[in-house]
Amino acid sequence: MKAYKRVFAIMIILLGTMEVSQAQEYVVEVEALDHSYDLEGSNVIPSGWITFVLNNRLSEEVHEISLVRLLEGISHEDYLGPYMKAWDILLQEYQEGKVERSGINERVNQMLPEWSDELEYVSARGLVSPGRSAARTMELAPGNYSMVCWMKTEDGQIHIMKGMSRALKAGSEKVNREEPQPDWEITLKENEIETDWQPSLGSHEFRLNLSKGEDGKLIHSNIHLIKIEKGQDLDEINSWMDWYQVGGLRAQTAVEFLGGLDVYSQSTKGYFTLEIKEPGEYAWIVFVPGKTGIYKRFAVSAFRVDKR
């Protein structure tokens, strides 16, 4: 009888352990509108590994989620005011030829508050075209965040100015989830996109591996998946992705963006998920300022290949 009781006790302990180790995924569903974010659920979320899904099913423009971690005592409004003003002026001055590309940071820093150096950009871009949705998973430290869209309207207004921003708070309660371990990896080399992923229809989760140069800075920090026409000039798309140019990241584009990311911090990893719904021609594109980006074209056939 005693032995029986002991086994029962051990079973209860085991059950308890299983419950604790069961990871839970925390997903923030964001609906993109022209031009605002509609958030399902609360503005207050846990900290730790959080997945953001950007649904762009209802709008007519490409949108993104950029996340910046604010400093203690700086509100969403404190951040938005000076940032919108400074970058708007900078954009104008650059496009009028008053500021060189190499002088952008210096000029914008003259206009930004002193605390701007300490802001932490958690993640950016991950462009999603109308009718599509894509996800990113990132580790959030507790604190206050601003979610902003830096895309531009047809007439060149930054979406943030039209109201596309949202305050978020990551609480001290941490979600019980480990760093993601996707099936597929993409490694960005200086002139190459390396992956062993076999393209197919369906939803795919990736880890992006980035490398640093001798100066300690990331060599490249972004990647996007685009649906293209056969023979499409990808240099044109690379030019369109240049935010500083007059037509850069404005509403109309010749291709469809299915998701991706840009790592603005010094992190060498990024996680994203996207969905390929139709067979056709596709390309990975790594935006590089200047004429040519880094591309990897591929086709997806109508037949679903079972990968594993």
Ligand SMILES: [Cu+2]
């Ligand atoms: Cu937007």
